[in-house]
Amino acid sequence: MLTTRQGVRVLASADLPEFLALAGQDPVVNVFAVHRAQTTRLEPRWLGGEMWGRFEDGEMVAACHAAANLVPVQATVEDARAFAERALARRRTFSTVVGPQAAVGALWNEVRGQWGEPRDVRWDQRHLAIDTAPSVAPDPGVRVGVRDDLPTLYPACVAMYTEEVGVSPESGGAGDLYRARVAQLVGRAWSFVRYDGDELVFKAEVACATAHAAQIQGVWVPPHRRGQGLATTGMAAVVQQVRARLAPTVSLYVNDWNHSARAAYARVGFTETARFATIMY
Template identity: 70%
Template structure:
């Protein structure tokens, strides 16, 4: 396949091993990219987009996942600029740019004049990891959710998403798609919750996972139950369950202004390793 003057080309199934070798340089920060490569084999029809690679002397030195989310992988500033130039020629199709701050910032500098005004820019999102037992007592009531509980779980997922992202996942009639996504996480055993008298009072999901790490998303407690320690005990339980049955390291990233969540994660034993940034359209 012909490369561009910047050494960037489309990746495909023949590049999966090289892509995974690249992502393994930081298997926790790159867990999303590794999960997507393993489940799609970098086939555009399964990716719902493309994967790009940047090469130097025939070696893959950086990559970029371009689906609903654009995610730079092991990208230095010059790599992010090269991916940005390719993105300018292609036009914006993504709804989110997310990844390590330096790469996201340089990519955005390259495309910002042409890609339009984003809905939100979140430059400082601490990336947190725990690779041992939680330092808080786990809630014994937290467990995997079941399909029969979807009618209670789904509204909580919509509420969390709307609160976190600022727009409902059901906008534009996408409720069937989002409900299917929630149901898939339940079926996979990646959805965890605590119920009190049938009411959900804590939830969290695994967004993606490999043999090295699992990334948590969707941590939520109903507003009227906040301040009771449900998030601390709930996340401690999720960490125990995930480390025992899914992956040895657990990660997530959090908005810098969300002090209650950051305090809760610190009490569970999460440690900051790097900084992510997210740009949303």
């Protein structure tokens, strides 16, 4: 259905080339949306939602991933307002609004009066990327995770998620689904671990990847091992291995207040390329 006044409609597989051309204007910032489009071919049953496009004179000028996450793609403030209008026309199923700061802010300003209070709002997140060899020596002990790591890796993933988001990923009976997601990343060889004897002392995952970029999530060191440089050398190893195997550019985003993590990423060689914002329900 086309929202004529705003030029917004649901995209289908036939729109995939035009969507990829649009998102390809910034393939690192848009890596999540590109990954989702390529793996689902924009089919709603695989997306678990929809991908919306906004058109002017028949040309796609912006898009928005509308599934569990609401993610604007190449959206101006005006585009974000148009996507907000469409979002308000349906029951809210999104748990997170995330993406470039200006677009998320504009979208949020339109919906905030009707969606209720979010659980958390993070307005200043630094989007970082590296497309060169790391600036510090990689930890040679970092390797791809395997299924035998799951008894120690899964609790670490739960601990990291709970610390970062503020609620357990197992809450509301979602433990089996989260365990399956962790196992899926291990099965894809997208999980990285470092052990000291039997103790897991560093872990990180690839959240999504395309031919242009791979986005890292879930970077974690146990609290009693922090301050020992494990995150710096561990991330250097992740960058080295991901660039060799998956994509030439490695990206992530980090809260502005997480000074220790930002300092570690800077030592590795990450530089800021954009500002993100996240609203969580």
